[in-house]
Amino acid sequence: MAGARVELQGNTLVVVGPSGWRRVTGITVSADDTIAILTGKVRRAINVGIGGAPEADAAAFERLGARGIASGIHGQLHPGAREETGGGTAPRTTPRSRPPRSRPPRERTPAARPPTPPPREAPRPTISAQWIETQLRHSRGSDRASTGAASALHTNSRYVEQFLTTGERAGSAAGTPNQRATTVSVFNELLQIPRFRLYLSSQAGTNADFTRLQSAITASSGTIAADASDPVIRAANFYIRYYLMHFEARPNGGNTRFRQEISQLLTNQDTEHGRLAHVDLVRTPEQDADREEVRLVFQRAYLSSPIDADTVTSSSLYMRRWYQEHPARGRGRAQSRIATWQAPEVLEIPGAQPAETTRVAEAQTGLDMSRYAAALANPNVLIVGASLTEGGAIGRELQRLLRRDAPSARVESDGVSGEAMSGVLRRYNGHRIGGRGRPNIVVISGAVIVNDGRSLETVQANLETMIARAHSAGVLPVVWGSPPYATYPTWSAGAQRRADAIDAWLRQRTDIIFVDLSSLGTGTPATLRPEYDGGDHLHPNLRGRNEIGRMIQQAVWQRAVTRTAQPAQPQRTPLEEHAHRHWQNLQVELFRAVQTGRPEGIVSILRLPTDVASTVPGSATTPVFERALRHLNRDDLPRAFDRVFNELFHDTSTPVGRAFHAWASGQTRYQPVTRPSVRLSETTPAGDRRIMIEAMVAFVNHVAGLTGETNQRLAEDLRILNRQVFPGTTDTLTADGRESAQALTALAVYSWRQRNRTRPAGHWARGIEGITLEEQQAPAQTAPVQPERGQQRRVLRGL
Numbered sequence: 001m002a003g004a005r006v007e008l009q010g011n012t013l014v015v016v017g018p019s020g021w022r023r024v025t026g027i028t029v030s031a032d033d034t035i036a037i038l039t040g041k042v043r044r045a046i047n048v049g050i051g052g053a054p055e056a057d058a059a060a061f062e063r064l065g066a067r068g069i070a071s072g073i074h075g076q077l078h079p080g081a082r083e084e085t086g087g088g089t090a091p092r093t094t095p096r097s098r099p100p101r102s103r104p105p106r107e108r109t110p111a112a113r114p115p116t117p118p119p120r121e122a123p124r125p126t127i128s129a130q131w132i133e134t135q136l137r138h139s140r141g142s143d144r145a146s147t148g149a150a151s152a153l154h155t156n157s158r159y160v161e162q163f164l165t166t167g168e169r170a171g172s173a174a175g176t177p178n179q180r181a182t183t184v185s186v187f188n189e190l191l192q193i194p195r196f197r198l199y200l201s202s203q204a205g206t207n208a209d210f211t212r213l214q215s216a217i218t219a220s221s222g223t224i225a226a227d228a229s230d231p232v233i234r235a236a237n238f239y240i241r242y243y244l245m246h247f248e249a250r251p252n253g254g255n256t257r258f259r260q261e262i263s264q265l266l267t268n269q270d271t272e273h274g275r276l277a278h279v280d281l282v283r284t285p286e287q288d289a290d291r292e293e294v295r296l297v298f299q300r301a302y303l304s305s306p307i308d309a310d311t312v313t314s315s316s317l318y319m320r321r322w323y324q325e326h327p328a329r330g331r332g333r334a335q336s337r338i339a340t341w342q343a344p345e346v347l348e349i350p351g352a353q354p355a356e357t358t359r360v361a362e363a364q365t366g367l368d369m370s371r372y373a374a375a376l377a378n379p380n381v382l383i384v385g386a387s388l389t390e391g392g393a394i395g396r397e398l399q400r401l402l403r404r405d406a407p408s409a410r411v412e413s414d415g416v417s418g419e420a421m422s423g424v425l426r427r428y429n430g431h432r433i434g435g436r437g438r439p440n441i442v443v444i445s446g447a448v449i450v451n452d453g454r455s456l457e458t459v460q461a462n463l464e465t466m467i468a469r470a471h472s473a474g475v476l477p478v479v480w481g482s483p484p485y486a487t488y489p490t491w492s493a494g495a496q497r498r499a500d501a502i503d504a505w506l507r508q509r510t511d512i513i514f515v516d517l518s519s520l521g522t523g524t525p526a527t528l529r530p531e532y533d534g535g536d537h538l539h540p541n542l543r544g545r546n547e548i549g550r551m552i553q554q555a556v557w558q559r560a561v562t563r564t565a566q567p568a569q570p571q572r573t574p575l576e577e578h579a580h581r582h583w584q585n586l587q588v589e590l591f592r593a594v595q596t597g598r599p600e601g602i603v604s605i606l607r608l609p610t611d612v613a614s615t616v617p618g619s620a621t622t623p624v625f626e627r628a629l630r631h632l633n634r635d636d637l638p639r640a641f642d643r644v645f646n647e648l649f650h651d652t653s654t655p656v657g658r659a660f661h662a663w664a665s666g667q668t669r670y671q672p673v674t675r676p677s678v679r680l681s682e683t684t685p686a687g688d689r690r691i692m693i694e695a696m697v698a699f700v701n702h703v704a705g706l707t708g709e710t711n712q713r714l715a716e717d718l719r720i721l722n723r724q725v726f727p728g729t730t731d732t733l734t735a736d737g738r739e740s741a742q743a744l745t746a747l748a749v750y751s752w753r754q755r756n757r758t759r760p761a762g763h764w765a766r767g768i769e770g771i772t773l774e775e776q777q778a779p780a781q782t783a784p785v786q787p788e789r790g791q792q793r794r795v796l797r798g799l
Contacts, residue, residue: 004060006045006069008076013041015049017057023048025344031077038070040339043144048155048344050148062144127156127163129181132312136189139319140328143338146320151344153313154265158346160309175306180233181226183307186315187236188223190243193322199247200239209235237307244314257340261317264343265310317341372476375440376557381411384428384466385445388483389415391587391639393542397549398443402557412439416681417643421462427683428466434473442470443478443552446506460505467512478513478556479506480548484521484528487537496525515555520544534585542584575628578612583636590640590744595648597752600768602745603725623726625741635682638739641693644747645680649696656754660699670695690737697735697743700750714753716761721749724771 007014013027025048027041049061125131138149153160164179175183190196204214213235216224224236249259320341325332369376379402383395395413402409414427424445433439444466463479470477482499485491506514520532520540528537532544540548572580579586586605593601606625608616618627629637650673651657664670672678673695680692704715718733726742733746752764765771 004049004057004064006042006049006064006073008073013045013073015045015061017049018060019057027344029073029077033074033077035067035070035074038074039066042066042070042073044151044342044344047144047148047151050144050152058148061148125152125156127159129178129185132160132182133185136185136312136316136319139189139316140323143320143324146316146323147339147341150313150316150320150341153309153316155344155346157309157313160312164306164308175233179306182312183233183236183240184224184226184228186307186312187240189319190240190315191217191223193319195322196243199243209238213239237305237311240307240315241311244311244318248318255321255335257335257338258318258321261341261343262310262314264341265313371474372440375476378406379409379411379441380437380439381409381441381443382431382433382439383411383413383415383443383445384424384431385415385443386419386424387415387417387539388480388545388548389413389445390417390642391415391545392635393545394549394552396633397546398552401549401553414682415445416646416679418647421459423679425462425466427681429469430683433470433475439475441476441478441556442466443480446479446481446502459502463502463506467509471511476513476556477511478515478552480515480552481506481517483517483538483540484526485538486521486523486525486527489537491525493525513555515548515551517548517551519551520547534588539585539588542580574612574615575608575631578608579628579632579634583634586634587636587639587643590636591643591647594640594644594744594748594751597748597755599721599745599748599752599764602741602748603768606725606741606745623741637741637744639682640744641739642680642682644744645692645696648751649699650674650678650680656751659703660696663699663702664695667695670698692737693739693743694735694737696747697733697737700746701733701735703750710753710757713757713759713761714750717749717753717764718746720762720765720771720773721745724765 004018005016007016008029009024011028011030013025013029014022015025016022025045027045027048029038029041033041043066046061046064046066050058132153135149135153138145140146141149164182165176166178200210200214200217204210209231212231213224216228216232216235220228224232228236244262248255249262321335321338324338325335381395381398381402383389383398388394390413392413392415395411399409399411402411414431416423416427419427428442428444431439433442444463446463467477467479481503486496503516506512507516518526520529521527522529528534528540528544532540532547534541534544582605589605590602593599593605606623608624608628612628613624616624616628616631618631626637629635648654648656649660652661661674664674670691673692678692680689684692700714700718703711704718705711722733722742725745733743749764753759756763762771762773765773
């Protein structure tokens, strides 16, 4: 049986075990590598062999000499040098005194060789609690043994993760039995390090989890017991990660090589496993309240979650560095003299298939639905999210379905377009949930990952906080995933992976009801089906939003809701039919008309057909369009104002925003409106809301009252609007802070004028039926005055 060796296959190093198995390491070499560089790469390959070999073969790899193997590989990479020097021996240059005697060549018959058996792949180790404990024990040994242990854990991280997550959960904090056992093993190994123990003692009085953990260690004679309670296991997970990242791997902590090593664990950053390299999220920020909030949420959400493969590997790496600096025998080395560990290739799980997506994932065993019986019988639902929630279409459809069996069912929608998950969290915290008369079911949009610029961990932490708050209030949490959007202009493969990662993380949770929106799409990567596409390939139209409402109803109440199964729909009124045909994306159309300066687009929406307008109830003094929205219980007009303020007037990156801020900053009444934290939303107090809308209208009036041709044309534009589109109103736009159709159209006129400064007054209204414009006479053409004879000018030709 041959010994262990490292060979060159192409330009890749391959380790070969004593029994003939082979493994490609993924470590490449080139002819430009020096002997020293090759030696380092060979050492990494040997570590792969140590980590991936059976216990009996690992010792054979430890006996290999990296320098000698590197010299041999260097010779293979430079065959010309070997030929020139005769294989390392200098040729003789002194001539012989007599010619050499010639001998006839002897013929040799080659001996028969036994057939070479086909190479075998290295057997994958069987991941078990004992195997993990063995790697942790090796982490305390020699440099080669400890490096091999960390490499083995990382190489097999997918298998380790599979082992950890196998089995029923013992609780959302402690995890599976395998996770519990691994937490105990890792924590007790780290507890042998004095620095780990002392830091826990110093922090025990600052954190309730650390205090509980310290008490459990004292009660168990210096370790935590295998049968420790869930809170103790949770606290142990929290402290392991908190110590490694917050204390040891902090950017200014001096242990930069350890930080570099664990940053390599981010090889799976777009999945739910690779999290440890985001160490900046857990260090104390410098006077940044928002970042402090994220840090605290992140600590609670991830640092306390069940242990994962990357945490085990990072613990092994830390132990390796500590015991090399403080060995049990001999002289230690400074951290700067301990080589930085290089992460080997992670092994794929053979035959692993992506998780099958289902239209609606039912509640898992971890969610006791009997606890929410009263909520299911008398639902009071809060939907909170971003643009999919904005406008309330999903909530209206869900409420209509729920009222078939529960006439008093109520659904409230709170959505702000373009808002990140941190903003959703802030608005969510502003709602009172649980208790009599308050929401007893919350539906949370998990889809904002598409436009959220923060890390996956931050998004997860914010979602975790909302879910935890719902459980603590006795409220049923429901979360919907990301919609298909592959043809959206800003779509990218990386963003899709982020969205898929959040969906995968939500789908595997057992404490929520997850609503999968993948059935709204088609193709790979999936895009919205044409019948559901609202036009921008990201936001569903009214039909698509109604479908989401049906999916939520089906997921929570476990009833199939299909169009064929529904009872016959009552006959729509003319107004309802008009809204169904023309107002599916009304809020978006109103906003875009202002954003792009198209007042004619708003005017066309305002004008209802005569047969429709005659059916709208209410006082004739109120514009029929506003009465129609009120009658249909739609909030498209105020939601359009929200976006106009947030994305146009309040955004100083736009010319309109800069001009508005410059003016409002000099007005005592409107100065608060210019603060960066100010946003207009459904939850904005009524008084603040009136001031924000009043400020926009007052600004337009101010610009129209300035001198200058452009401003005078704007004033005339507004007079035409007020007289002919909204007859009976004053020539001056009233700044009363009310979300009126007239005010919104005036903002669109202002936006148009900024793009068309030299156009004649009223040019925006050309072609709009019913608007007459005074003909603007061209200045009279006068005949040129002929100079009298003798007074003609002399012209110098040729210039």
